[in-house]
Amino acid sequence: MRVLGIESSCDETGVALYDSAKGLLAQGLYSQIDLHAAYGGVVPELASRDHVRKLLPLIRQTLAESGLNLGDIDGVAYTAGPGLVGALMVGAATGRAMAWALGVTAIAVHHMEGHLLAPLLEADAPEPPFVALLVSGGHTQLMLVKAIGDYELLGETLDDAAGEAFDKTAKLMGLPYPGGPQLAKAALDGRDGVFRFARPMVSRPGLDFSFSGLKTQVLLAWQASAKTEQDMADIALAFEQAVVDTLAIKCERALASAGCSRLVVAGGVGANRYLREQLQRRVAKSGGRVFFPRLELCTDNGAMIAFAGFLRLQAGQSEPAAVACRPRWDLAGLPPLSPLPG
Numbered sequence: 001m002r003v004l005g006i007e008s009s010c011d012e013t014g015v016a017l018y019d020s021a022k023g024l025l026a027q028g029l030y031s032q033i034d035l036h037a038a039y040g041g042v043v044p045e046l047a048s049r050d051h052v053r054k055l056l057p058l059i060r061q062t063l064a065e066s067g068l069n070l071g072d073i074d075g076v077a078y079t080a081g082p083g084l085v086g087a088l089m090v091g092a093a094t095g096r097a098m099a100w101a102l103g104v105t106a107i108a109v110h111h112m113e114g115h116l117l118a119p120l121l122e123a124d125a126p127e128p129p130f131v132a133l134l135v136s137g138g139h140t141q142l143m144l145v146k147a148i149g150d151y152e153l154l155g156e157t158l159d160d161a162a163g164e165a166f167d168k169t170a171k172l173m174g175l176p177y178p179g180g181p182q183l184a185k186a187a188l189d190g191r192d193g194v195f196r197f198a199r200p201m202v203s204r205p206g207l208d209f210s211f212s213g214l215k216t217q218v219l220l221a222w223q224a225s226a227k228t229e230q231d232m233a234d235i236a237l238a239f240e241q242a243v244v245d246t247l248a249i250k251c252e253r254a255l256a257s258a259g260c261s262r263l264v265v266a267g268g269v270g271a272n273r274y275l276r277e278q279l280q281r282r283v284a285k286s287g288g289r290v291f292f293p294r295l296e297l298c299t300d301n302g303a304m305i306a307f308a309g310f311l312r313l314q315a316g317q318s319e320p321a322a323v324a325c326r327p328r329w330d331l332a333g334l335p336p337l338s339p340l341p342g
Contacts, residue, residue, distance in 0.1 A: 266298070
């Protein structure tokens with residue numbers, strides 16, 4: 001089965017072709033970073049319009065790179081949520097129209113399920129059950145994955161997501177958009193121990209997160225500093241350490257409470273070098289393993305949507321012909337699937 005995947009939930013246009021026999025055939029990605037940089041954040045209307053301009057050329061480009069044509073496609077998968085409703089509608093309408101014209105089945109894909117399943121595209125993929133840390137600009141969640149499609153929410157952020165906290169913290173210190181990667185880069189020159197911030201909610205039981213107070217601590221430290229490049233680097237390092245330590249402590253608790261030894265980390269923040277190092281070190285100490293997708297599959301992309309769509313199409317799932325999007329969508333409420341075919 002060959003599935004075309006379309007991702008347009010926010011500020012990146014992604015397209016990919018997945019073949020059940022050969023794996024990922026081709027993918028294309030267009031980022032709107034330059035478009036939104038002048039505004040310091042994503043402007044939803046501009047994002048939607050840019051998806052309209054870029055999606056069809058990217059589909060043609062991806063088909064050409066794969067050596068296939070439209071008639072070779074057996075199904076179309078598109079991100080239906082969560083995300084910006086206007087941006088989602090572009091991908092949903094395009095995917096639905098293509099499937100109707102080609103006489104194939106279309107399937108709506110949950111954006112975060114795409115992220116969760118991205119590590120399963122690798123050769124050494126984990127088998128359920130495992131715990132998944134979904135950590136991106138809009139989500140920070142711990143999920144127990146009992147089987148593909150059978151998810152239980154263990155904990156989530158009560159306010160800002162980790163990626164959102166990275167971006168907002170970078171912005172308050174004057175770093176350019178997108179702030180998260182810029183802050184992580186600045187942290188490389190930071191001096192350990194110059195600043196120390198709280199690890200939110202680790203002193204109480206449970207698996208929920210909170211990062212809004214951490215942002216306030218950083219703001220106060222930045223305002224009290226001389227605002228030099230070294231101050232910025234020292235504060236960035238202390239902030240990164242606080243976020244990563246918090247995530248790692250909660251992951252260790254989640255693995256212990258679920259009785260699992262395998263941790264999957266997915267989402268844009270999963271590309272953070274320090275997070276990868278710390279999680280691998282901590283989980284290995286208790287005899288477990290951590291699984292990450294390759295860096296290009298951490299951020300939003302069409303490959304994860306094509307793969308997630310393939311699994312649901314293979315299970316015989318389909319959607320009504322109406323074009324519908326879900327800006328808010330509970331991952332734990334998705335219908336379960338059988339385990340990953342082997």
